[in-house]
Amino acid sequence: MIEILDRADVERARRTGALVADILRTARDRATVGTNLLDIDRWAKEMILGAGATSCYVDYAPSFGRGPFGHYICTSVNDAVLHGLPHDYELADGDLVSLDLAVVLDGVAADSALSFVVGPTQDPADLAMIETTERALAAAISAAAPGARIGDISHAIGTVLKDAGYEVNLEFGGHGIGSTMHxxxxxANDGRPGRGYQLRPGLMLAIEPWVMADTARLVTDDDGWTLRSATGARTAHSEHTVAITQDGVQVITLPSS
Known part of the structure; x- marks a missing residue:
């Protein structure tokens, strides 16, 4: 299903997006050496429920997972890149963390992700990889406009990622979003320009470049959810929800202040 939202829906989505961004920023700022992933999940739960919102993850049970997910936020560490299931692990100095969060507020969903390194040990290769996914996301957002096509967004992402020397996995990528998360x-995180669905005002998309340092192949943990690089290489993930408007594109998942 492709859902086209009206202006009131998009305005509500901005409130959802601000909540998602605020929770992610708070979790990132509070996460230090020694923080347990289960504490991050607890913080997310408290902030989601405290805002009167609903988690998109707790009851999420797609065909590719071993559902339901049962937690409020995805916490992927080091070689984990997607769907990281929170578990009893304390963050160490130099850990590369990706947090991914989706919630519904007032009937509209928003989805975002960010990556960061914990502690004073900041590997330049990790920082470069994170920055590459952020640049790919910015390029994708610039390519999203009324009349453009999905392939234009995918091509923008893939160009940045490949020019930086990363392989691109096409199994998981961005998606439409509206009253439901997916x-x-x-x-896709790579593609041919001028191809695919034509963007229309009212369409919302979750755009999410992600990479692994030296491979495009994923493996799944025994938990049935956490996706890791097949080589044990580090990973990074950046994501925004955007809305196509009459005039261009609006980033939905921006902090409230």
Whole structure:
């Protein structure tokens, strides 16, 4: 299903997006050496429920997972890149963490992710990889406009990632979003420009470049959820929800202040 939202829906989505961004920023700022992943999940739960919102993850049970997910935020560490299931692990100096969060507020969903390094030990290669996913996300957002096509977004992402020397996995990528978290169209992290669904005002997309340092192959943990690099290499993930407007594109998942 491809859902086209009206202006009131998009305005509500901005409030959802601000909540998602505020929770992610708070969790990132509070996460230090010694923080347990289960504490991050607890913080997310408290902030989501305290805002009167609903988690998109707790009851999430897609065909590719071993559902339901049962937690409020994805916490992926080091070689984990997607769907990281929170568990009893204390963050160490130099850990590369990706947090991914989606919630519904007032009937509209928003989805975002960010990556960061914990503690004073900051490997330049990790920082460069994170920055590359952020640049790919910015390029994708610049390519999203009324009349453009999904392939234009995918091509923008893939160009940045590949020019930086990373391989691109096409199994998981961005997606449509609206009253539910995962909708059509799929937004691959590489593609051919001028191809695919034509963007229309009212369409919302979650755009999410992610990479692994030296491979494009994923493996799944025994928990049935956490996706890791097949080589044990480090990973990074950046994501925003955006809305296509009459005039261009609006980033939905921006902090409230």
């Amino acid at each position: 909708q059509d169209p799929h937004v």
